[in-house]
Amino acid sequence: MSSYQEIVEREQKYLLNTYARYPLAIARGKGVYVYDVDGKRYLDFLTGLGVNALGHAHPRIVKVIRDQATKVIHVSNLYYNEYQGLLAQKLCTASGLDRAFFSNSGTEAIEGALKLVRAAGHAISPEKSIVIALDNSFHGRTMGALALTGQPKYRKDFDPMLEGVRFVPRNDVEALCNAMDDKVCAIVLEPIQGEGGIQETTPEFLQACRAMADQKRAALIFDEIQCGLGRTGRLFAFEHFGVKPDVVCIAKPLAAGLPLGAFLATEKFAQHITPGKHGTTFGGGPLTCRVALEYLAILEDENLLERVRRVGAYFSQKLREFVDRFEIATEVRGVGAIQALQLNIPGKPVMDGALANGLLINVTQDNVLRFLPPFLLEEKHVDRGVRILKKQLAAAQKQAKAEKKAAVKA
């Protein structure tokens, strides 16, 4: 096996320079833990950016992958396979939507949804193509999804963007109303902005989006790629808000680590995609779909959504104690297995310290500690993670105070 150094040097020479990787090469995982190439253990509060909701090497997932790999992995969408329809049925029944399209990633689910709502808009009028998106959003890296992403840092260098996107601030009903007109074919939003720092939309705002979309015959699209499929303690985040979308995009944990995304849509919108208008080579293959069915079955059999709610509430309470205790910690946001601690200093030293002490977390928006733990998390794991975090927050606070003092002296 290669050493850490060899792995790093090889990547630095041969990979496109896209990722500022953390100093860790993961060799394997089991449950809520991963192990590096030297055998050191880490508690995983990030789960591959929200993908490994069942932790690592779940025995039922391993069994299904092994079994299906010996039968058939891929057939293309020229042919039927046993599992794609079953998975679509399960997801449509659970969401109350009518039809599914399977992609390979989150960003492709967004691309497909975007094509769908444009096609539906054009069926009303050739001018009906504007999409309203939110400031601070994140919808993916392909050009359509990027055009909907309301953060200049991701768009810089890639102009011209797809035309016809209007941005409004999150939870600003007045701005939403001002942006709406007959040319709007869709409103797209994350019910909880993930990369944007675990920022929640209010029920009032979502209700206004629903009402405006209905009034203008536009689609309401929820991007639940990060917050969906159980992370909030409900299968779909929109269940918390009592607002049903016309289209929902999902991905990350769907096939328990294998690449699979989807959008689900009501018949009213879905009818506008007919053969030849959209497709994919890989999406919805028998292996990924069978694994996704197993993922959904495990959520039910192990009663994991209830656990996400219970352990998530325990974790929130521990994070709130940090806000009481440390001046650098200002707010806790999120719910279940999607939570954040807002700091008033850069979060990187805290994240680096956590990593060195065996805890994987991540920082978004520079000063937000983001936690996307596995649904298998128990209170004892929370206690362990919180102990590591507490030490790092104390060290960061001490450092911030020392720097402040030095600055005053200077």
Ligand SMILES: Cc1ncc(COP(=O)(O)O)c(C=O)c1O
């Ligand atoms: C809300 C949201 N939408 C879309 C995406 C893009 O998904 P993917 O990286 O699978 O293309 C992400 C990824 O983090 C996301 O969090």
